Amino acid sequence: QSVLTQPPSVSGAPGQRVTISCTGSSSNIGAGYEVHWYQQLPGTAPKLLIHGNSNRPSGVPDRFSGSKSGTSASLAIIGLQAEDEADYYCQSYDSSLSGDVFGTGTKVTVL
């Protein structure tokens, strides 16, 4: 079981706003380590969506945004689209493990 916990699933209608939480602890997110987010479309390799808590790589639509507060981080999708249906993972460093970890993953369903 990962030290970063995400809800198994979230859903929303097209155009709605959804958020995905990534809950950690004082040895990872709460210690100040950055959080990164990945999108994995069905049958494909993951893709970097957000790095350094809130930065979008070139080419990522601005309807994806990331934030971090305390021992948690969040990914928001504003204006949900059918093509956003995918699995989403957070990632951060954990000092107790002396290495990086992924979150448990969240499946986003567009209703």
Place this chain on the structure above:
Amino acid sequence: EVQLVQSGAEVKKPGESLKISCKGSGYSFTSNWIGWVRQMPGKGLEWMGIIFPGDSDTRYSPSFQGQVTMSADKSISTAYLQWSSLKASDTAVYYCARLSSASLDFWGQGTLVTVSS
């Protein structure tokens, strides 16, 4: 253009050995760590560890320490992941990815490893 191209799918029997590869291009291969990630069937991503091709320094996740070996040949810009004795539970897709500022910014296409008697 940064690319990581992985070797093809493998079907192996329990107890056999295996080495899969990840060839980088479009950037200085010795300047970035390469990470390896496991995804078991229908499951999430698992961080296996990282290797720095410049000097082959490796950092294994505790769950994978002693289970796999990471290596690299900087002369051909290729990183490797190997097993000495496969188990059925090693069946998974394995991804390599470039580590940049603590995130994995470019990914290989994945290598499916199937271990079955």
